Amino acid sequence: MSIEPRNIRISPSVIATDLTALGEQVQGFDPSVVDLLHIDVMDGNFVPNLTIGPGYIASLKKRTSIPLDVHLMIEAPERSIDRYIEIAPWALTVHYESTRFPARLLQAIRGAGIVAGLTINPATPVESVYDLLPWTDMVLIMSVDPGFYGQAFMEPALERIAKLSSFIRSGPRPETMIQVDGGINVRNIGDVVRAGADIIVAGNSAFSGGDVNARVAELKRLANEALPGA
Ligand code: DX5
Ligand code: ZN
Numbered sequence: 001m002s003i004e005p006r007n008i009r010i011s012p013s014v015i016a017t018d019l020t021a022l023g024e025q026v027q028g029f030d031p032s033v034v035d036l037l038h039i040d041v042m043d044g045n046f047v048p049n050l051t052i053g054p055g056y057i058a059s060l061k062k063r064t065s066i067p068l069d070v071h072l073m074i075e076a077p078e079r080s081i082d083r084y085i086e087i088a089p090w091a092l093t094v095h096y097e098s099t100r101f102p103a104r105l106l107q108a109i110r111g112a113g114i115v116a117g118l119t120i121n122p123a124t125p126v127e128s129v130y131d132l133l134p135w136t137d138m139v140l141i142m143s144v145d146p147g148f149y150g151q152a153f154m155e156p157a158l159e160r161i162a163k164l165s166s167f168i169r170s171g172p173r174p175e176t177m178i179q180v181d182g183g184i185n186v187r188n189i190g191d192v193v194r195a196g197a198d199i200i201v202a203g204n205s206a207f208s209g210g211d212v213n214a215r216v217a218e219l220k221r222l223a224n225e226a227l228p229g230a
Contacts, residue, residue: 006198008223009035010216011069011179013203015051016149017212026064030213033220036069036090038181038201040149043074046098047147054083061087069199071119071181073146074098081105085112093117093140093179096128106135117179121145122154126164136176138199139164143192144182149203153183158195165196189219190226 012029014022014037026037039057044050061068067090074080077094078101084092085108092109096102096118109116118129119140129139141164143157161180168176180192181201189200200223206215224230 006227008193008197008220008227009199010206010220010223011036011038011199011201012206012212012216013038013040013149013181013201015040016203016207019052019056023060023063025212026060026066028213029064029066031066033213033217034066036199037064037066038069038071038203039089040146041070041072041074041084042147046075046095047073049147054080054087057084057089058087061089067091069093069179069201071117071140071201072098078105081108085109085114088112089114091115091117091138093119093138095146096120096124096132102132103135106132110135110137115177119179119181122157122160126160126167129164130167133168133171133173133176138177138179139168140179140181141197142182143180143184146182150208151183153185153188157182158191161192161195161197169196184219186218186222189222193223193226194228 042049042051069091070089071093092114094105106116115137117138117140118136121142141161143153144151177198179199180197184200185205
């Protein structure tokens with residue numbers, strides 16, 4: 001079986017910008033550079049921080065053609081998943097630690113034609129997701145404890161990505177995507193890609209100063225340089 005060459009995508013995490021201005025700012029994002037928009041939903045319970053909900057995301061979707069990559073950091077997402085499914089984002093990702101019903105949630109997301117994402121915190125063993133892979137289109141490895149942007153990348157994430165990548169690539173669904181989120185910048189993005197990531201989330205490194213398109217283009221250039229055979 002041959003595996004297609006990897007297509008690296010960068011997903012800027014919008015909580016790292018001024019959310020009251022994002023509706024305007026997003027008009028200037030070049031869809032050929034900014035592949036996805038990563039939206040962090042935090043409920044002040046699963047994580048200490050509180051951000052935005054389905055109303056904001058539905059409004060943002062009307063202002064951009066860039067696919068929305070929604071990361072739910074909320075306790076018991078089964079209580080509100082229908083509100084997010086209605087929006088029809090590109091992906092909906094739920095935390096393994098936040099629910100007793102991950103398979104049911106993933107099936108509901110995939111059943112609506114949305115990429116079904118499952119994410120694990122840095123302290124959750126990678127093996128936790130193995131039995132859920134039949135229902136999972138994308139695994140998100142957190143490389144920081146969730147809750148805030150601008151935190152330092154946790155180095156053990158690299159081994160975790162590599163372990164998951166070799167399990168997935170040698171399994172029945174090698175196309176399952178691996179996303180990595182937290183503390184990724186121009187200095188470590190190459191290592192993250194070499195470990196096996198397909199989708200890179202970038203908060204601080206995409207938004208802190210300068211032009212977002214240029215920052216994302218630079219991250220993507222470095223990511224592509226790190227691909228095998230590049
Ligand atoms: C952390 C969030 C991340 C965060 C990434 O809880 O899930 O998406 O915004 O920001 P950086 O890249 O600055 O760590
Ligand atoms: Zn996130």
